Amino acid sequence: QQPVQSPQAVILREGEDAVINCSSSKALYSVHWYRQKHGEAPVFLMILLKGGEQKGHDKISASFNEKKQQSSLYLTASQLSYSGTYFCGTESRDDKIIFGKGTRLHILP
Amino acid sequence: DGGITQSPKYLFRKEGQNVTLSCEQNLNHDAMYWYRQDPGQGLRLIYYSQIVNDFQKGDIAEGYSVSREKKESFPLTVTSAQKNPTAFYLCASSVQGASYEQYFGPGTRLTVT
Numbered sequence: 001q002q003p004v005q006s007p008q009a010v011i012l013r014e015g016e017d018a019v020i021n022c023s024s025s026k027a028l029y030s031v032h033w034y035r036q037k038h039g040e041a042p043v044f045l046m047i048l049l050k051g052g053e054q055k056g057h058d059k060i061s062a063s064f065n066e067k068k069q070q071s072s073l074y075l076t077a078s079q080l081s082y083s084g085t086y087f088c089g090t091e092s093r094d095d096k097i098i099f100g101k102g103t104r105l106h107i108l109p
Numbered sequence: 110d111g112g113i114t115q116s117p118k119y120l121f122r123k124e125g126q127n128v129t130l131s132c133e134q135n136l137n138h139d140a141m142y143w144y145r146q147d148p149g150q151g152l153r154l155i156y157y158s159q160i161v162n163d164f165q166k167g168d169i170a171e172g173y174s175v176s177r178e179k180k181e182s183f184p185l186t187v188t189s190a191q192k193n194p195t196a197f198y199l200c201a202s203s204v205q206g207a208s209y210e211q212y213f214g215p216g217t218r219l220t221v222t
Contacts, residue, residue, distance in 0.1 A: 029208065041215050043213075
């Protein structure tokens with residue numbers, strides 16, 4: 001089943017923070033996060049493999065709550081380059097990724 | 110330079126014709142995937158392959174077929190049985206399975222009229 005992402009879209013001013021959530025009805029083995037610019041291929045951001053794991057690079061980080069079957073992506077002090085659509089992908093028992101419908105993020109100068 | 114290539118970037122076909130989309134990778138990855146992307150729908154899995162000569166159906170396999178005769182190649186055929194084939198098609202690969210980062214190709218935009 002497709003994970004649910006929220007919000008569907010968000011508009012921020014440069015420098016503001018954002019949180020994107022991803023929740024699944026199935027037990028999860030891993031959660032992937034990708035960003036896609038319009039007309040381009042998705043680009044990998046990070047994978048979280050264990051419940052409770054947190055990762056981050058630059059000002060983008062994520063957490064994975066295995067018990068709640070949820071993950072959140074945190075964008076701190078957003079930059080114009082952060083604009084795009086963010087997808088979470090969840091891995092369950094059958095060794096494939098199911099992607100959410102995406103969250104559109106637009107950063108205003 | 111290692112990566113995934115998809116060709117062509119844009120493809121136009123008449124209804125009722127089969128069409129094959131190319132996907133090649135030189136990353137030495139075992140796993141390869143085909144996704145379909147429609148506006149507002151995210152990425153939906155069509156087929157995936159974890160090893161040469163083996164592949165599994167994804168969530169929307171009806172009207173599509175694939176082959177995996179070589180490790181580096183995973184072509185997708187959109188058959189005339191696919192009721193709504195116009196979409197953006199993305200190919201991806203990973204080292205080994207779903208717990209690894211997926212590398213995406215640039216995509217093929219297919220328009221069927």
